[in-house]
Amino acid sequence: MSLQSFQKALADMFAFPSLCIEIRKNPVEALKEYNLSSIEESRIINISHQRGMSVCCTLYRMNKISPIFNLLPRTCFLLGKDLQTELEAYWHSNRESNLHFNREMIAFAYYLKQRVKNDIIRNDYLIETLDYEMSINKLRYLPRNRITELLLNRLTIGSDYPKIYLHPLIKLVEFRHDPEVLLSMLADMLPLPYHIPETRCFVLLDATSSDLDARKINFELGDILLYIENHPQTSINSSEMQILIDSNLIIYEEDYRNLIQQIPALESFINPL
């Protein structure tokens, strides 16, 4: 247990420079939570004074920010000067986080959504940008070839009242501002403030072919697909349904169940955050 405590104390010092400073100032108080032997305690105190601590803390931060910055670059850009503050607050609130790219991204996205919901972050473009990047990443991690292969012989005609799901390689992102304007400004890294008029529309992300396709769709179609996404196992007007089936946008429940059986992790990628 003692070696484990030593490693925990060392890891915490890398993650929280404030702990390192506390150990330097008042080691007995700062280390009382750790079950350290006397030699381990003296080692930790010695290490807290070494110049290499600043390198370890820097590397820790570089490695922690990499998954978030790589997977959510537009979101990070929108946060601007608040990014560092938000990351520090996130790391403090989420000590158990790890460096698995997808898991770290989901945890940070969930944290940001709570901050927006609680009115701590006020940024008109953040949620739609975050949703857009999250959806792209979810599609990126999916086993596309395997899904396509399993759906090769999918049903084209369901029962009388078939239940339907959004195709797993389709994602729908709702925007409150014109996505073409917003995403183009972000691609050009133009700093805020933006003055994009509010308008409700949808972007359809389609990974059913080899390249990921993103296209703006009208809100009538968007509303139908959004309803299906939010109400899986739903059933809609049969003529609309046939069009959606033919367009490769939805699948029947039987095919969905078969996919989940073959690829159990799929459900966590399909469910919205």
Place this chain on the structure above:
Amino acid sequence: MLSEHKINALPKLGVGILDNPSLIDFYHNHIDLLDYIAVVPDMLRLDRGVGEKPRFMEYEEWVEIVNWLSGKIQLIAHNVGLSIGSAGWFDLEYLDQISYWHNKYNFCWHSDHLSFFQIPGVNAHDQNVGVAAPVPYDREVLDLIKQRVGLVQSAVPVPFLLENNVYYVDIPGQDMSEPQFLTELTGATSCGILLDLHNIYTNSVNHGFDALEFIDEIDLSYVVEVHIAGGNEISGMYADSHSGSCPDVVWDMLDYIIPRTPNLCGITFEFHESYYPVLQMEGIIQQISQARGLWQKHCK
């Protein structure tokens, strides 16, 4: 020792490169310059974290690339996630993954790092340390790692190598020096060494010792693979950042070590993909050629 773990029976491969996402064009145009590629199996899958069912999902895109490479060139494995030095934590699911990828690609050998970077967290989730942290070179840790090397060797039927660590903080009052620890570990387990020359150089700069004296203290007959890389300065210290070309000192160390390592099978150049714009195709070719020159000088 199991016969299949004999490092002196391994093929002398030559010069290779550590796989990274910026190398696709290089593979398409210059794969003939390489004798092998060290792939990182961790890049081939999404690890959804301890406790998740299923925990691992393959990245189709990467697996397709490595499938293509495996038909063209010899592959070896360099894992980054075993965290063999973690107290109270040994990831058997991860070990299964090492075995799975070996069975798929038939690696000549496989390696990981002599360090810890995960600790047990709460709710069955692992907590990442964020850097490859040094283990204390104490008897207690030696016994722990010896036991785990045995588990790895039982699971995967080709030699397992451990890479000497880079460290920026020094743990005072250790039972052994790093070379003594490596010598005892290899002697007791027949585990091979992946000797990272840039790690030794980095440590020698930051902690003030002679890199060649350090090398002389290691039993070099256990060295199977050598890593070479470049670095730069972070927060006032020299860092093993894999930032492009190897410094001259590392080439001198390589020239020194090759004739002293009877079981050396590969020299692997590694760089971080974010430095590709600095290094570019020509830079990679130059580093591989320079390594090949030294390999041919001593191993022809």
